[in-house]
Amino acid sequence: MRRIFRGIAAAVGSPYHRREVGNYVRYVVRRGVLAGAAWQAIRGGVIPGGVAEPPGFPALSSLERAGACGVIDSSDRFHALGFLPIGNGGEDAQELPLIGKPPWEGWFDDPEDRLLAHRFGWVLPFLAAGASPGTVGRLLDLAGRWIEAFPSGDGAEGWDSYSVAERTVHWIFLLSAARVRGIDRASTLAAMVEESLRAHPGFLLHHLELRGASTNNHLINDARALYLAGLYLGEGRFGDVGREILRYGAREMFAPSGFLREGSTHYHVLLCRSFLEVLWAARASGDHELFEGLRGRVEGMTRCTGFLWAGVDLPLIGDVSPDFPPAFHAGVPALGAELLGLESIEGPASPGWHSLFPEGRARERMADEEDCPSPKAGPIQAFSDAGYYRLAWKKWRLFLYANPLGLVPPWSHGHADLLGFLLYWEGTPLLVDPGRATYIDGPIGRYGRSARAHNGLMVDGLEPSVVHAHNGYTPTLLPGYYDHPASVLPEEKEDGVRVVVRCPGFGRLAPGLSVTRVLGLSGAGLRVEDEITGSGCHLVERFFHFHPAVEVSRDGGGVLRCAVPGGGAFRLREEEADSGAVDTRKEGSFSLHRGEAGHSPMGWFSPRYGELQSSWTVAWRGRLSLPDRRRFVLEKIG
Known part of the structure; x- marks a missing residue:
């Protein structure tokens, strides 16, 4: 029952969810779906069958035996060949930025920051920069203090599976660096860390991150840790399990x-x-x-x-x-x-x-x-099986990602970015994906996954696709509601390149409603043309997110001026679309946003997790009678 209530709470916990839930109810009623079928979908999604292994996962029981790896005597070779020191900087050449207390002590606004302290990835920049023997000794001392503060156990702090896997690998790097810097493996600190390390793969083996159909990249990191620990410690059973999972992950993920x-x-x-x-x-x-x-x-x-x-x-x-x-x-x-x-x-x-x-x-x-x-690349590079595309024309570069599934599933780290893109001029970012600054379920975290935070569009407040745990809980929904993959067609023309993206996902809002977006690059710049089919009056919102280094201002007549460091300037404007069967006289307007907080944040850019920079977002809004065609141009001035 707890899972049911958690699923219901997720379904109504944010504006994105609430709008999608209301639309889903209308969809069920409109399609005449029997209540029993809809309930079976909810029951099947909220109350899964309990099978933890994902489809196609290998049987591991026969591999969990000692001495099976075939390379268990390679520990010394592994030490000798790996992670040699960089340069020979003097004692304490790389000082630790720690004053008074270790990284895991103190107050953390974001739980991920505390988890990072337990994972010891923070030692790698020191090792990569050529940490001196003294610095490596202090890193070992911090590892020893962590061992004393956080004993192992189910549910114990720092002993979640992902942290165990990351810490295993990073301690192997640290111990290897200590060895090649002349710190004996039998020294008190090194021996203490290695003894604790020996408990890690056994714990991990019994806490693999198997989540059924939601299994994701965490399982590969589990396997990496098991394989490397098997080599380092001479424990063949860990190496064999790691090998099999790595093969599975490379094949399936x-x-x-x-x-x-x-x-x-x-x-x-x-x-x-x-x-x-x-x-x-x-x-x-x-x-x-x-x-x-x-x-x-x-x-x-x-x-x-x-x-x-x-x-x-x-x-x-x-x-x-x-x-x-x-x-x-x-x-x-x-x-x-x-x-x-x-x-x-x-x-x-x-x-x-x-x-x-x-x-x-x-x-x-x-x-x-x-x-x-x-390597020289052509004007179009496409990885269509994965949804990644790059267009290049003269000084312009455009990246596009269109999820081939037409939705963002439970095992994904994806966003509501269908119809979005990124744009560069001479390698300088102009239009960007603002990113997700935090995994915390709050306004900023939800904004980062939303269509509002991408260079795409929304219709009546709904996004182009269903994004699991953002605007829907996909296992509880009928497949006919969300299973609408987009089609992507890149084309090279005489005077440029373009990509045509057809998105039928808005059909869940109203029958016949779909969006076709054409992104074209020429020597002059970028042209974005949207054709929305359907009928009736709908609120349409478009977004253009600029890099923080780009200054945006109004230039009169509905034209926006975009200036980059060094004196370059661009112009964003709406251009009259081709006349014909589609009525182009309907009105909409631009608005500018920068660093806006509250319940509906906008105008932010996150270059890395946990960091927010204010940036300009240009939003275009209009209540339009469909069908409608609109064209927007971003062009270089001068």
């Missing part, structure tokens, strides 16, 4: 092209990182079977990561993980290319995750010494 299916570019980068760590360790330890077995799929993941990071900062689509700022993993595509023997990709010159590996440090030196040419 990624599209054939290599993109993570969860609708988040940052989570894709992090999961690509996880598989690269596994492959690096497999190669170093002589586990050629796993290396070759995963190689093809990880090559796809790496190419997808390079696609995202080519010539621009990472386009932040979907959730941004609290675990690390995106820039820390900017070297993932370059290290992946080096490890897998792919065409070289330019990497960052500054330290980051890649600096933990000899290959990554070599790429840093190359970036310092000479330019590494980026």
Whole structure:
């Protein structure tokens, strides 16, 4: 019963839910769906059958035996080959930014911040920057203090499965760094941390994050921790279970092209990182079977990561993980290319995750010494199986994500971003995805997932698709309500490129209501044309979210001037659409918003989890009689 009430509370807890619930009731009545069928959908979604394993999950019971890994004697090789120090900075060259108390003490406004302290990912930037032996010793001391403060146990603080998996991997990095800096494995602190580490994979093995059809990337991180711990500790049973889950995750959680299916570019980068760590360790330890077995799929993941990071900062689509700022993993595509023997990709010159590996440090030196040419890309790059597209024309770049499912499912980190896009000029971001600053269920957290926070549109307050736990609880809904995938067609023309997105998801609002959006790039700039079919009068809202560095002001006559640092300027305006059967005389208007809080926030940008910057949002609103066609132009001035 508790699950039922929790589901009902979620269904009415926010304006996005309330509008969707009301529309769903009208849909059920309009379609003449029997009450019994609707109740069965609710009952089946709120009261699941109890099977925790997702479809196709391998049987693991036969693998949970000691000595099965075949590489259990590789612990010393793993230590010797991995995580060598960078440079030879003097004692305490990298000072810890800690005064008085460790990271897990104090007051945390966001629960994710406290969880981060337990996961020890905060040690990696120090190791990547070449932490001195003294600093590594202090990091070990903090790990020892954590061990004393947080004993293991079901439900104990710091012992949720995800934190255990992350801490396992990060302690292996820390212990490896200590070893190559001359801190003996048998020293008091190192021995204390390693003894606690030995309890981690056993705990994790019995607390795998299996959530039925909602199982997501957390399971892959569990597997990464089990595999690396099996190598480090010489415990074959952990390595074997990790191997099988990694194979399953690479096969089931990624599209054939290599993109993570969860609708988040940052989570894709992090999961690509996880598989690269596994492959690096497999190669170093002589586990050629796993290396070759995963190689093809990880090559796809790496190419997808390079696609995202080519010539621009990472386009932040979907959730941004609290675990690390995106820039820390900017070297993932370059290290992946080096490890897998792919065409070289330019990497960052500054330290980051890649600096933990000899290959990554070599790429840093190359970036310092000479330019590494980026692979040439055509005007259209498409990963249609995963919904990612990039259009390029002269100095313009446009990224588009259209979830192939037509909804955001329970296992996703996606947003209500269907019909949205990101736009760059000479690598400078102009129109952005504002991001989700927090997972807390409040106005700002809900705003970050909503269509209001993306460069798309809404009709009568409803979003283009159902987003699980945002505007609906998908397991309780009839599939006919939400199962409406969009179609995407990119095209190259003589004078530019364009992509046509047909979104039938608004059909759940009224029969025949759909939106076709055409995004076109030419030398002059961006053209956005929306055709909305249907009948009756409806409120239509469109949103244009500018990067915080862009200043927006009114320029008279319904025209907006957009200025970027360095003197560049652009103009956003509505343009009269082609005449014909569609009436173009209906009115709407622009409004400007920046840093607005309260129950309906707007005008915010989140470059990383937990950080909010005020930025300009341009909203266009009009009550229109359908059908309707509108065209908007963003063009360079001068």
